[in-house]
Amino acid sequence: MSDEYKFLYSSFITHHSSLLFMVIKIPILKVGRVLIVPIQVDMDDATVLQLQDSILNELERTGARGVLIDISLLEMVDSFIGRMLSDIAAMARIMDARTVVVGMQPAVAITLVELGLELGGVDTVLNVDEGIKLLRGEFVLDGDDAANANEGFSFSGESFHRS
């Protein structure tokens, strides 16, 4: 099994709030030349900003060419989170990387449109599989990378899906 998952926990974000004694960790996983960011918690604003920083730092450190942000567990995207997604996409583009947001819940999509957010510059696809395909189509990966990315999406498809 572990062979199948050539996963590298390249970084963890740790947000300490002394007021609530709360620690929020959002992993950034590097698979091939793609950073996978599964957001699985309700983020407060500080965590959102910290995540943005961490993704950009990881892009620089790893030279990844794609960022896949899985928001399938996010029950709400307000203008603050929407702006973060647009900003990450814009900054990543400047660093020569493409950003894809995957798994948006239908209720979240409806609300975003009514709110008037367009998520400028962000590609959105239904699931992690489609996200990886899109990112792979975007740049030519060498053999190793392509293999890693393939394994990456079978892993993510199983693990991140809600039952």
Place this chain on the structure above:
Amino acid sequence: MPTKGLASVESRSIALERETDIAVARNEVRAAAVRMGFSIVDQTRLTTVASELARNIIKYAVRGRVIIGMVQDASRRGLRLIFEDNGPGIANTELAMRDGFTTGGGLGKGLPGSRRLVDDFKLESTPDIGTRVTVVRWLIS
């Protein structure tokens, strides 16, 4: 179909004093919406409105509160959220309701966007006294 549609929600007030209180307000509003039997889309609308309006208070007024409660008229019930603060107030409420207008460097979607997510929306503000935003989403039964 919602089966909890008859559950009632007691009125409660949540202090908005620090940034992490925004998430607390969101969770409380969602819980109330779930208890009342709102659809998943309406739950999301109400949670998002709570997030936008609570953030406005933290950002512009520093502190305030949200009062979550149920309202009822002859034929229907709704969830009402009242966001109030004693902050600087809004000089031009008409302008503040315009899409894209911001004084805080944001996207300018908070107020006009929130209005689109609820059925009733009322903004009252007096400079140097404070601001109150009252929203209601009615339950369709």
